[in-house]
Amino acid sequence: MxxxxxxxxxxxxxxxxxxxxxxxxxxxxxxxxxxxxxxxxxxxxxxxxxxxxxxxxxxxxxxxxxxxxxxxxxxxxxxxxxxxxxxxxxxxxxxxxxxxxxxxxxxxxxxxxxxxxxxxxxxxxxxxxxxxxxxxxxxxxxxxxxxxxxxxxxxxxxxxxxGCSSDHPGLARLAVRHDSDKWGGLHWFAPLYERHLHHLRTQPVRVLEIGIGGYDNPAFGGGSLKMWKHYFPRGLVFGVDLFDKSGIDQQRLRTLKADQSDPAQLLDIAERHGPFDLVIDDGSHVNEHIRTTFRTLYPHVRPGGLYVIEDLWTSYAPGFGGNENPEACGTTALGLVKQLVDDLHYEEQPTKPAAGFGASLAGLHLYRNIAFLEKGRNADGGIPDWIRHAAGS
Ligand SMILES: C[S@@+](CC[C@H](N)C(=O)[O-])C[C@H]1O[C@@H](n2cnc3c(N)ncnc32)[C@H](O)[C@@H]1O
Known part of the structure; x- marks a missing residue:
C-alpha cells in the first residue's frame, strides 16, 4: 500500500x-x-x-x-x-x-x-x-x-x-502559455531564441533575465521566467527586477531585487549566482542601463554562453536615452552593438586597437530589435600582413 x-x-x-x-x-x-x-x-x-x-x-x-x-x-x-x-x-x-x-x-x-x-x-x-x-x-x-x-x-x-516528461512544446507556445510577450503581438523573438538555444535545452543551465515583468504589481510578471524554466528542464532560472517579485518564486525559479543601472548590485548577483549560460536584458530598456548591464554582466557569462539584448528600438527613442539620428549612436544600445562588430574584428584592424570585449566575443547575431552575443575566445590572430598588404589579393 x-x-x-x-x-x-x-x-x-x-x-x-x-x-x-x-x-x-x-x-x-x-x-x-x-x-x-x-x-x-x-x-x-x-x-x-x-x-x-x-x-x-x-x-x-x-x-x-x-x-x-x-x-x-x-x-x-x-x-x-x-x-x-x-x-x-x-x-x-x-x-x-x-x-x-x-x-x-x-x-x-x-x-x-x-x-x-x-x-x-x-x-x-x-x-x-x-x-x-x-x-x-x-x-x-x-x-x-x-x-x-x-x-x-x-x-x-x-x-x-x-507533465511527466522533459519534452516541451516550442518556445512560441510556451511564451503564450506562460504569458510572456516574447512572441505574438509586440515581439516575435521566440523562434530566434529557439534557433540560438536549442543546443542548450537539456543542459543544467543557469539563466539570468533582467526584467521580470509586471512592474510594481507584485501579482503580475514572471511569464518569461516560467517559459525558461519549462524550456530548460534541468535549468535554474533567476529573474532580476527593480521591484520585489518574491511572490513568483518557485522550484528552479528565483527572483532577485536589484536596479540594473547599479553595477555594484549586479556584481553582487553575479558573484552569488553566476557564472551564467544565458543572460537576457529585458529590463528598463534605457540605453545607458543596457550598456552598463552589458559591461557588468558579460564577463559573468561562461564561454559558449549567450548574452541577449532585447528591444533595440529604444536606441532611436529619446524617452529611453536614445537618439533619432542613427549616426549619433555613441550612447545607445545599437551603438554598443555597432562597436562590438568592430571589436569582433580587432585582430583584423591594421591599427591593432585594444581588444575590448572582442577577445571574448565569438559571434554576434543581429535581428530586428534583438541581438544575440555569443561568448567565446576570439584570439586566433588576424589575416597575416603579407596577405593583407598584397594589393588586389
Ligand atoms: C518588459 S518587462 C519584462 C518582461 C519579461 N521579461 C517577460 O518577457 O515576460 C520590464 C521589467 O523591467 C523592470 N525594470 C524597469 N527598470 C528596471 C531597472 N532599472 N532594474 C531592474 N529592472 C527594471 C520593470 O519593473 C519590469 O517589470
Whole structure:
C-alpha cells in the first residue's frame, strides 16, 4: 500500500534534493541509484510532483477526473492524487489510499527523475520502461448507464503524463502559455531564441533575465521566467527586477531585487549566482542601463554562453536615452552593438586597437530589435600582413 502525500504539507520545495536530482539525472544508473536511495522517497516525490504540476498541459476534460500516481522504489511507494478538470490548473487533491480514482499511474522513481530532468532512460514499447497505467473501475468510473465514457479519463491521463516528461512544446507556445510577450503581438523573438538555444535545452543551465515583468504589481510578471524554466528542464532560472517579485518564486525559479543601472548590485548577483549560460536584458530598456548591464554582466557569462539584448528600438527613442539620428549612436544600445562588430574584428584592424570585449566575443547575431552575443575566445590572430598588404589579393 502506498503512503499518500498531503498536498498542504508535502508540496514545499526541497531545493537540495532538487539540485541533486538535476545534477545527477544524467549520470549512470548506479550513481543515480545511490542518490535516490540516500534520500527520503517523500522528499524526492515532492520535488517530482512540483515539476509535473508546473509542466503539464492545461486540463481539457470538463468533468472532474481523479488520477492517482505512485512513485515506487522497490517495495516502497509514495502516492499522490491529482484532480484534473478544464478551467483550473492541475492540482493535488486530499487523498488517501482509499480515494476512488479513474486511472492509476505508476513510475519507478529513477525512471521519473530521468523522464523529468533528462536525458530520458531506457524506454519500453509504450514509453518509460517502468511506467504502468491501470484503469480503475471504481464508483467514479461508473455512471447510471454503466461504465463512464473513457474520453475524459484519457484526456485527464494525457494531461498528467504531459507533465511527466522533459519534452516541451516550442518556445512560441510556451511564451503564450506562460504569458510572456516574447512572441505574438509586440515581439516575435521566440523562434530566434529557439534557433540560438536549442543546443542548450537539456543542459543544467543557469539563466539570468533582467526584467521580470509586471512592474510594481507584485501579482503580475514572471511569464518569461516560467517559459525558461519549462524550456530548460534541468535549468535554474533567476529573474532580476527593480521591484520585489518574491511572490513568483518557485522550484528552479528565483527572483532577485536589484536596479540594473547599479553595477555594484549586479556584481553582487553575479558573484552569488553566476557564472551564467544565458543572460537576457529585458529590463528598463534605457540605453545607458543596457550598456552598463552589458559591461557588468558579460564577463559573468561562461564561454559558449549567450548574452541577449532585447528591444533595440529604444536606441532611436529619446524617452529611453536614445537618439533619432542613427549616426549619433555613441550612447545607445545599437551603438554598443555597432562597436562590438568592430571589436569582433580587432585582430583584423591594421591599427591593432585594444581588444575590448572582442577577445571574448565569438559571434554576434543581429535581428530586428534583438541581438544575440555569443561568448567565446576570439584570439586566433588576424589575416597575416603579407596577405593583407598584397594589393588586389
Ligand atoms: C518588459 S518587462 C519584462 C518582461 C519579461 N521579461 C517577460 O518577457 O515576460 C520590464 C521589467 O523591467 C523592470 N525594470 C524597469 N527598470 C528596471 C531597472 N532599472 N532594474 C531592474 N529592472 C527594471 C520593470 O519593473 C519590469 O517589470
Amino acid at each position: 502506498s503512503t499518500f502525500l498531503d498536498p498542504r504539507v508535502d508540496r514545499k520545495t526541497d531545493s537540495a534534493a532538487l539540485a541533486e536530482s538535476l545534477r545527477l539525472a544524467g549520470e549512470d544508473t548506479r550513481t543515480l541509484h545511490s542518490l535516490v536511495h540516500s534520500r527520503e522517497l517523500a522528499d524526492i516525490t515532492a520535488v517530482l510532483v512540483d515539476e509535473i504540476l508546473f509542466r503539464c498541459d492545461p486540463p481539457g476534460n470538463t468533468e472532474p477526473v481523479t488520477i492517482t500516481m505512485d512513485v515506487t522504489r522497490g517495495e516502497e511507494r509514495r502516492g499522490v492524487s491529482f484532480l484534473v478538470q478544464a478551467g483550473r490548473p492541475l492540482c493535488l487533491t486530499d487523498a488517501d489510499a482509499n480515494t476512488p480514482a479513474a486511472l492509476h499511474i505508476e513510475f519507478d522513481v529513477i525512471d521519473l527523475v530521468r523522464e523529468l530532468f533528462g536525458p530520458a532512460g531506457p524506454t519500453g514499447p509504450g514509453g518509460p520502461a517502468s511506467r504502468r497505467t491501470a484503469l480503475q473501475f471504481v464508483p467514479e468510473s461508473m455512471t447510471a448507464e454503466g461504465v463512464r465514457p473513457l474520453g475524459p479519463i484519457m484526456a485527464a491521463a494525457g494531461t498528467v503524463l504531459t
